[in-house]
Amino acid sequence: MTEILDSAPTTSETVAANTPTTGASPRLDNRAKLVLLVLCAANFLVGIDFSILNIALPAIGTNLHIGEANLQWVATAFALPSGGLLLLFGRTGDMIGRRRVFLAGVTLFTAASVLTMLAWDPASLLIGRALQGFGAAGVVPTGMALLTTSFAEGRARDRALGIAGSVMATGFTIGTLLGGVLTDMLNWRFTMVLPIALGIFVLIATPLLVSESRNEHHTRLDLPGAATVTGGLLAVIYALTTAAQDGWGRANVLGTLIAGVLLLAAFVAIEARSSHPLVSLKVLRRRTVALGNIGGLLAFATGSAIVFIGMLFLQQINGLSPLRAGLVFGWLGVVAAISGTVAPRVIGRYGSRSVLVAGLLAQGVGSVLIATMTRGDSVLILALAGVIWVYGNLHAIVAFNVTATSGLSNEEQGLATGLATTTQQVALTVGIPILSAIASTRQNSLLHAGRSAQDALIGGFHLAMWADAAILLVGTGLVAAGLLRRERA
Missing domain, CATH: 1.20.1250.20 (MFS general substrate transporter like domains)
Structure with missing residues (x-):
């Protein structure tokens, strides 16, 4: 789109x-x-x-x-x-x-x-x-x-x-x-x-x-483009989700994942030659567009996954009722609303690229702190460290939309806006399956090693949360390096 x-x-x-x-x-x-x-x-x-x-x-x-x-x-x-x-x-x-x-x-x-x-x-x-x-x-x-x-x-x-x-x-x-x-x-x-x-x-x-x-x-x-991108996305998401149940070594998982990657590669090749493409690749040559979308992908994918896993941790490990678990994240919702209101003013003062990097970094620091939570302190850590995480996440999201659509001509503006919307939806789609697959793989490994079901569940959640933090921090470093190089250019 x-x-x-x-x-x-x-x-x-x-x-x-x-x-x-x-x-x-x-x-x-x-x-x-x-x-x-x-x-x-x-x-x-x-x-x-x-x-x-x-x-x-x-x-x-x-x-x-x-x-x-x-x-x-x-x-x-x-x-x-x-x-x-x-x-x-x-x-x-x-x-x-x-x-x-x-x-x-x-x-x-x-x-x-x-x-x-x-x-x-x-x-x-x-x-x-x-x-x-x-x-x-x-x-x-x-x-x-x-x-x-x-x-x-x-x-x-x-x-x-x-x-x-x-x-x-x-x-x-x-x-x-x-x-x-x-x-x-x-x-x-x-x-x-x-x-x-x-x-x-x-x-x-x-x-x-x-x-x-x-x-x-x-x-x-663009029927060829529509067919390849739809099939590719469906195949990749299905493979990631199935891996959480069957493991990464199963033929159906690897086969579907490879097929999805090949279809997406075919989509890129088709769009480069199509006279009426679904996605105009020329807009991605803009460094701010490409890096802004990478930042948005990180913010949305890791954010949706950590909410999903954190919610299960509170209920399945700590035994919280849905109401009490909801109150923890409801408090973070208040922080999100405040951050979303403040972010445009911060962007106006410091620039969208600086705020994007700072927001992702804050989200990454919050994710690291959240990954350290145990059965006894998860509510406290989520309520406190989650403030850093949510505040950074909302700043990154608002800054991503501005960065990915800035410095463009009128003709390119619509293309960039559409690409940003696609990035947001795909990120929300893939985040949970990826982290769920990581958690499930670790959980099954611990069960086979003789650990109790509860210990295996905790171990799976912890690895997924650490993976979330690592992906976010490494990605933030890459985005920051690209944007700084842009500043010097």
């Missing part, structure tokens, strides 16, 4: 119901605020759904008789289609109408949330989650495109994009609190009430406030 987003709204793309805000002023009129509210509600809808069920996983496993090794599929069933089909659905909206695909995605997402809430066995739950992922794949790229075509390029659009990005990231963290409260006080099924309500609100408000838009210059779908 790159040419999905055009930088400067044309007449056919401008939201008729809203007078575009000029680039000279970040002030939004009442109509623009309502448009932003609706599109942010859709962002929050997707963000919260990534996490609201995570805290309820032990309860879901008990209720629907899902084994511990298979619980990650509740998250992965959503992640597979939402990450794998993002580019395809984004380009489809570009061709046939972004609002049309956006509304279709919200409709499917809302209906699938009802099915998830009413799930009677593992199969019906996973089907509901997969359909939610299909819906999200339509909502995210078209929602971002509608946002950029509703606000003229400049400070107003930058402000709108910053708010939308912070809302999604905050929704991911807030979801853990709401999931804990609803699961503990009522039932895990009630975690779907808010996504259903938000979906209905967006479905009612969007036709009233947001006009249709499409890219009149793109009337053909």
